[in-house]
Amino acid sequence: MERLIAYCGLDCAECPGRIATVNNDEALRAKTAAAWKAAFGFPLGPEGVNCLGCKADGVKIGHCGECGMRLCAVARGAEDCGACPEYADCAKIGEFLAQVPDARANLERRA
Ligand code: SF4
Numbered sequence: 334m335e336r337l338i339a340y341c342g343l344d345c346a347e348c349p350g351r352i353a354t355v356n357n358d359e360a361l362r363a364k365t366a367a368a369w370k371a372a373f374g375f376p377l378g379p380e381g382v383n384c385l386g387c388k389a390d391g392v393k394i395g396h397c398g399e400c401g402m403r404l405c406a407v408a409r410g411a412e413d414c415g416a417c418p419e420y421a422d423c424a425k426i427g428e429f430l431a432q433v434p435d436a437r438a439n440l441e442r443r444a
Pocket residue numbers: 339343344345346348349350351384385386387388393394397
């Protein structure tokens with residue numbers, strides 16, 4: 334499968350929100366909205382499930398729209414947080430990666 338690694342290390346290619354957007358899948362939009370509303374506690378309906386990925390232009394979903402790691406990496410011109418000189422000492426990415434080990438693996442998997 335294609336990999337679309339976000340600035341934080343999430344793989345947007347695996348995100349149900351992006352898959353629903355790409356396929357214009359209303360059932361998956363509804364399922365994703367319900368799941369993320371319950372899991373993350375922010376208001377989200379199926380109409381809000383539209384995103385083509387962290388590094389793509391256009392709207393994002395929920396927290397991804399205001400992600401401090403994304404804004405910071407863009408401002409620094411870093412390919413992602415794993416490519417940032419501050420990576421090892423950055424509390425912002427460190428707190429996130431402590432909860433999402435797969436994202437750490439994606440950021441640290443470099444040729
Ligand atoms: S940026 Fe978009 S595609 Fe990537 S994880 Fe966030 S909502 Fe999903």
